[in-house]
Amino acid sequence: MDELDALRQVRTELAREENPDRLALRTNWRSGPPPRPRRSFRVPMVSMMATAALVAGTLAAISLTSDGGRPVRLDENGNPHAPGNALLMAATNVQKGPTGKYWHTTRITGKIYAVGESAADHYKVESRMQYDGWTDRSGKSCFTHQDLAARPWTARDKQKWQKAGAPMKVQVPNVDGQGTLFLETVKRERMCRWVKEQKFFGMTPKQVAALPTQPKQLENVLLNLKGDWEAYAPKVTRQPIRALRGEKRVRALSDVAGALLAGALVPPEVRAAAFRMLATLPGVKVEGETTDSLGRPGVVISLPLETTIPLGLSTAPRQLGTYRRQWIINPGNGTLLAMRDLVATPPRGSRKLLPGDDGKPRRLTVGSQPDRFHKPGEVSEYETYEVAEWTDTAPN
Numbered sequence: 001m002d003e004l005d006a007l008r009q010v011r012t013e014l015a016r017e018e019n020p021d022r023l024a025l026r027t028n029w030r031s032g033p034p035p036r037p038r039r040s041f042r043v044p045m046v047s048m049m050a051t052a053a054l055v056a057g058t059l060a061a062i063s064l065t066s067d068g069g070r071p072v073r074l075d076e077n078g079n080p081h082a083p084g085n086a087l088l089m090a091a092t093n094v095q096k097g098p099t100g101k102y103w104h105t106t107r108i109t110g111k112i113y114a115v116g117e118s119a120a121d122h123y124k125v126e127s128r129m130q131y132d133g134w135t136d137r138s139g140k141s142c143f144t145h146q147d148l149a150a151r152p153w154t155a156r157d158k159q160k161w162q163k164a165g166a167p168m169k170v171q172v173p174n175v176d177g178q179g180t181l182f183l184e185t186v187k188r189e190r191m192c193r194w195v196k197e198q199k200f201f202g203m204t205p206k207q208v209a210a211l212p213t214q215p216k217q218l219e220n221v222l223l224n225l226k227g228d229w230e231a232y233a234p235k236v237t238r239q240p241i242r243a244l245r246g247e248k249r250v251r252a253l254s255d256v257a258g259a260l261l262a263g264a265l266v267p268p269e270v271r272a273a274a275f276r277m278l279a280t281l282p283g284v285k286v287e288g289e290t291t292d293s294l295g296r297p298g299v300v301i302s303l304p305l306e307t308t309i310p311l312g313l314s315t316a317p318r319q320l321g322t323y324r325r326q327w328i329i330n331p332g333n334g335t336l337l338a339m340r341d342l343v344a345t346p347p348r349g350s351r352k353l354l355p356g357d358d359g360k361p362r363r364l365t366v367g368s369q370p371d372r373f374h375k376p377g378e379v380s381e382y383e384t385y386e387v388a389e390w391t392d393t394a395p396n
Contacts, residue, residue: 104133168184170183175353305325338382349366351364
């Protein structure tokens with residue numbers, strides 16, 4: 001299958017390890033009832049009076065940074081804006097946006113690999129894939145994907161890569177051995193693959209368009225969605241989100257909400273409800289301002305989760321580190337700019353794996369981890385929404 005071959009070139013581990021439903025949803029190659037894309041945010045309830053005050057005011061003065069981000073903005077009383085405020089501002093503003101014939105997205109996914117044998121001499125390279133999609137109001141969808149050339153992650157990494165001779169392909173670790181990243185790609189003509197009725201977590205376009213526009217009612221409907229919501233389950237288990245408790249429930253709801261905000265064909269009022277629903281979930285906090293991988297400024301919203309291994313990914317139990325997820329949003333127009341996973345605890349130790357096809361025992365080690373030399377707070381994976389908007393322009 002050409003698509004899988006293309007994906008393996010850059011994201012060797014994910015191409016082999018994701019279950020079919022999850023891979024289908026991530027790449028949009030076919031419709032079906034999957035469980036959500038990543039590569040994969042909340043806060044306390046804010047009163048209607050606080051909402052009105054937020055809309056009337058603006059993000060004002062600048063104060064101290066939080067967790068290495070850009071300065072946190074303060075309100076008129078000198079207090080940091082609650083994350084709910086940023087989410088509620090986004091909710092208010094997303095309702096003002098225009099609509100069109102198609103919901104168009106350009107999504108870029110990236111994973112950061114360490115190249116080298118030691119922490120002292122390694123450099124980082126990001127692998128990238130781009131996915132474009134157009135969905136009309138009937139739910140008919142057209143999707144394309146393409147490899148993007150891998151590249152050094154930072155200016156310092158570029159210097160180290162150049163010192164190593166600027167190789168056009170590099171070997172990187174993964175749980176099944178070594179993979180190859182290409183720093184140059186062959187241009188291919190992209191074919192737009194049409195799907196008659198793209199489904200969203202098993203819901204038809206009509207069902208998605210009819211989702212409630214009030215946050216609590218929306219949450220109640222989403223709690224009934226069935227999927228593989230566990231991060232560390234030894235086997236795939238489909239269950240409703242309602243069966244989860246605590247952070248697991250928050251995690252699943254935020255994954256669905258992220259797909260609603262960036263990838264699904266939903267009315268502006270439902271997008272607004274998704275933002276407001278997130279503002280009612282426990283543990284979300286604002287971490288100042290930052291820029292996404294495209295250099296666009298936004299507000300950081302963090303999830304209170306120990307790990308953000310994508311839901312339904314069979315490699316979840318293989319990870320040796322822990323991660324935390326952040327959203328980057330633009331409250332001014334109500335858009336989700338990006339999601340990213342930061343290393344919380346770098347990989348360490350080892351873990352026994354199931355025997356391979358040859359029946360021999362296997363063990364996961366730090367050396368097989370793509371981010372084995374990452375420090376806490378460094379980006380491990382990201383997903384950036386370069387375009388997520390209504391348009392009247394049909395795909396070519």
